[in-house]
Amino acid sequence: MESDQAPTARFRLHSGFLERVAHFAAHAAARRRTPTEDSPGSRAPSVHGSGEFAGRRRYRPGDDLRAFDWEALARGGGELVRLRSNDSSEPWAVVLDASASMAVGDPPKFQLAGELALAVCAVGLEWGCEVRLAAGERFHVLRSRSDLARAAEDLDGFSCAGPEGIEGQAGIGPWLSSPALERARRWIAIGDLFDVEPSIVGRFATARRRLDALCVLADVELSPLSHGQSGASVEWRDPEQPVGLTTQLTGAELARYGTALSQHLSHWRASVARARGVLVIARAGDAFEPHAERWIRGRGR
Amino acid sequence: MSALAFAQPHFLWLLSLLPLLWWHARRSRRGATQWTGALSLWRRAVLPSDSSDARRRDSLPRYMQAALGALALGILALAGPERVGAKAQGPQWVFVLDRSPSMFLEVEGPAPRVTRIARAMQLALELCQRENVGPERREWLTFAADGEHRMRAERPPDEWLATEWGIGASTPWGQVDTPRHVWVSDCSPAIAPVWAGRVHSGAVPAPGAIADLGEMELFWDGAQVLERPRVGARAGLFLGAELPEAIATLARLWADGRGISIASESDRRCLSIESVATNLPIVEGRAQGVGWSAPARAACLPRGDDGIPWSEFVAADGPRGPAAIWRSGKIKLALTSLAAEEADPAAFALCWSELFDRARAPDGAVVSYGERALQGAPRVEPPRAPPSADSREATELAALPALLAAALALLSLHLARSR
Incomplete structure (x- = not known):
């Protein structure tokens, strides 16, 4: 039986983590310029600078046809689109859910969410973007790797289960209307996404504002039976809600929960699709790289 | 009106364990506590907008409720309920x-x-x-x-x-x-x-006098018994007015034979024979007893008059009633006149003298x-x-909660098995 005390979690900045993030971001930036993505012989993209040619990549259905590289097609280079530096240097807002529910899981969801947030920030910096990182009441404007390092140190030891988390002030929702993030053209929300209704996100997205969502879920949320025997009684408690709920892990109830979770994630997927973004679902305890990789691959669509 | 009391009230203290058991059952039913951020999904999944269902989930399962109910009733039965009022009134x-x-x-x-x-x-x-x-x-x-x-x-x-x-x-x-x-x-x-x-x-x-010997009496003076001439008058026979002549004559003869004097109004009496006919309507008919029958006139005795009926009077128009009623020391005659000469004299005399003997009260002085x-x-x-009756009553009262407890226990088992 778990403790009746609400779980707490602190983000730990493990040694070598910033190096892993830097390596991942550099790898992501370099891959953006790989021959498989860019036409052979094209000049190296200028990473920085507004409106400059930043490279090519394979055309994907839905891409703006004005960016289609007809010349490359004529040269037999295949179906490519031109990338410009102002596409990648847009202001980003990375919002990390620091609500109390992020302390759930072993290891807690907050650890992977924090790692993903720093990884996304690093990728944004590699791509020349100004990144604004918000987590609870903490806020950082990142323009360089040193800014990222300072932000990472600031997050080290940051707890997500304080009173602010219980009151629900540390989640994603309050940042959606924050003036500090108003200029951001791309939003990346990282958390369990249980404290924000997908429909709000759909209304939040505009023609100039995209939204990606990285949903980090604990084992017990993805597969409840992994933490109890079939038929056993379980009292589910949420750190952000005063009253729990007792259920039995019967097949019928697990199936209903599975359906509810699928519907919840489907709504999120549809909402971020309307916001021209991507939804990535991650399991707490995983390494951040594969999930960040999936996000990078998906965000071009 | 009867109130409920308990023969063994100390057993009622066990009732205080029920809240503890309820709390423990709830706690054990809760099973392991699992923290999750997806509580809203669980609520949506298992509580489809039905508040009564929600309450049911929050409460104990029915088999546990039945078991706790059986336990409570069992404790009540152990305490031995009984009706105080019934016992007090009894x-x-x-x-x-x-x-x-x-x-x-x-x-x-x-x-x-x-x-x-x-x-x-x-x-x-x-x-x-x-x-x-x-x-x-x-x-x-x-x-x-x-x-x-x-x-x-x-x-x-x-x-x-x-x-x-x-x-x-x-x-x-x-x-x-x-x-x-x-x-x-x-x-x-x-x-x-x-x-x-x-x-x-x-x-x-x-x-005082311990035996009546007629003119003499046996007297105990506290130390020895003496035979001495009778002191004071004996209780006598009192004859009222308006008695049939034949019965009055027979009574005098009976008293004479028993050594009983005829008493006046103020004398001590061992037997009074009086007529009740003074204020009642008189009807013609026939009086009859064992072995005798004679024309007579009599009053109809009011119903419920205290006494034992003796012989019978049959009115000419049909109604019947006793010829006399009696109790110890007193005879009330319904008859006002009797043509005794038409009756068998021996049977008539035996019948009435038997009544006088029965009704004669003992002399209080002896x-x-x-x-x-x-x-x-x-x-x-x-x-x-009577221990049997009281214990039966108490047992019957205690049997009710005991039976209900047994029924609830069976129901609890059934519900637990069919879960």
Whole structure:
């Protein structure tokens, strides 16, 4: 039986983590310029600078046809689109859910969410973007790797289960209307996404504002039976809600929960699709790289 | 109106364990606590907008509720519920009042001196008060020559406590040794009661006549028995007005034969024969008894008149009634005239003299030696409660929660198995 005390979690900045993030971001930036993505012989993209040619990549259905590289097609280079530096240097807002529910899981969801947030920030910096990182009441404007390092140190030891988390002030929702993030053209929300209704996100997205969502879920949320025997009684408690709920892990109830979770994630997927973004679902305890990789691959669509 | 009480109230303390068990059951039912951020999904999944369903989930499962209910009822049954009011009100107490001659002897005490029967009555009423036997639960019973007399009242009529009503017959104590009976006497009979209670006035030796020998009497002076000429008048036969001549003549002959004098209005009487016809309509008809029948005129005796019917009067227009009614020391005649010459004289005389013998009360002045020499202190014992009846009542009351507890336990098992 778990403790009746609400779980707490602190983000730990493990040694070598910033190096892993830097390596991942550099790898992501370099891959953006790989021959498989860019036409052979094209000049190296200028990473920085507004409106400059930043490279090519394979055309994907839905891409703006004005960016289609007809010349490359004529040269037999295949179906490519031109990338410009102002596409990648847009202001980003990375919002990390620091609500109390992020302390759930072993290891807690907050650890992977924090790692993903720093990884996304690093990728944004590699791509020349100004990144604004918000987590609870903490806020950082990142323009360089040193800014990222300072932000990472600031997050080290940051707890997500304080009173602010219980009151629900540390989640994603309050940042959606924050003036500090108003200029951001791309939003990346990282958390369990249980404290924000997908429909709000759909209304939040505009023609100039995209939204990606990285949903980090604990084992017990993805597969409840992994933490109890079939038929056993379980009292589910949420750190952000005063009253729990007792259920039995019967097949019928697990199936209903599975359906509810699928519907919840489907709504999120549809909402971020309307916001021209991507939804990535991650399991707490995983390494951040594969999930960040999936996000990078998906965000071009 | 009866209230509920418990024979073993200390068992009720076990009821205080029920909240603990309920709390423990809830806690154990809760199973492992699992923290999740997806509680809203669980609520959506398992509580589809039904608040009653939500309450049901939050409460204990039915089999546990039934088990706790069975436990509560079992504890109630153990505590032994019983009706206090029923016990307090209870059935009647029957006070069997001894009216034998010795009861009218005086007992020593502060002036004015009281009789044994008065002292016994005083003790009986004190017993009623002490045992919370209200007036509505008291029944008085006494035995006389004409049979038993019963009365439900706070206390017996005053005439029962005086010799004017007639001296009672001997009491069949063995027949009234039953639960909720109280013997009211001056001293215990030879065999003590098993179930009945007893109120004894106590007695001191009372010298006096112990046998009637006609002109002589046997007298006990407290030390020895003497034979001496009779002192004082004997109780006599009183004949009222307007009696049929044949019956009045026969009564005089009977008294003469028994050595009984004819009494005047103020004399002590052993038998009074009076007519009831003074204020009642008189009808023609025929009187008849065992072996005799004769034309007669008689009044119709009112129904419910206290006494035992004797012989029969058949009116010419059909209605029937007794020719006389009697009780100890008194005969009331319905007949006002009788053509006795038409009846068989022997059968007529035997029939009426038998009535006179039955109705004759003993002479209160003559009391047996045993009763005069009686000594003893006052004694009061309540009757023994009939354990079988009381325990049956309590058992029946305790059986109800016990049966319900068993039923709930079975239901709980059934529900637990069918989960």
